[in-house]
Amino acid sequence: MIRFVRGPDGAVVPDLRGKLPGRGAWVSARREAVETAIRKNVFSRAFKGPSPAPADLPDRIGEALRAELRQAIAMANKAGAVVAGFGKVESAIGADPGVAAVIHAREASPDGRRKIAAALMRRHAGAISGIPVIDDLSEDELDMALGRDHVIHAALVAGAGAAGCLLRWRRLRSFEGAAVATEEPDPACDGGIERAPR
Structure with missing residues (x-):
């Protein structure tokens, strides 16, 4: 669920951390649910008064989750x-x-993805489906997050530091109505790594 409050001007504001003051209205944490709430004027009814919700509210929420x-x-x-x-x-x-998740920039080549999937397959065999694949961010976004240039492939190392990332990733995927991806090895890939692909 996502909590919404009325801002000082009466407009609807998402409260993703659930800490803003005031009466809250809760909507399912899915893009389509927020779109429906806007279309059906649910916020004005919930707040018992005019509560305009901007048409781009779902996009704002999606960007905040990213x-x-x-x-x-x-x-x-x-x-x-x-x-x-x-x-x-x-x-x-x-x-x-080992790794708790693999991170690919959206621009990552199929070849690079396939070779990392093959490495996961060698390590985890049938348990590969338990390794999440985060591929929702662009190269520029990964560069910004990691403070370096040209990040195409990265990984979360298994341990306490990975938990917060995976929680926020699942929340974003759930909001966008997307499946939680895991690496699917290509049966045609022999698992050899000849070069470092993009």
Whole structure:
């Protein structure tokens, strides 16, 4: 659920952290539910008075959730729970404690994705479906979160630092109505890694 409050001007404001003062109205944390609430004027009824909701409210919420994910990745990176770069991701997959999730920039090539999936398959075999794949952010967004240039592949190292990232990622995916992705290995891939792909 997402809590909404009335701002000082009477307009509807999302309260993603549930800490803003005032009476709250709750809507299911899905884009389509927020769109329906706007269309059916649910907020004015909930707040017992005119409560205009901007038409782009779902987009604002989606962007705020993306910003929270970027911030969580940045914090995990500062805690030493993120590795970036194809070779480092591959090494982290094979080392202990392993990875809690793989991160691909949206621009990542199918070849790079396939080779990382093959490394996961070698490590986890049938349990590969338990490794989430975060691919909701662009290269620029990952660069910003990690404070470096040209990040295409990264991984959350298993441990306490990964939990907050995964929570925020699942919240974003749920809002957008998207499935929680896991790596699907390509049966045609032999698992060899000849070069560091983009």
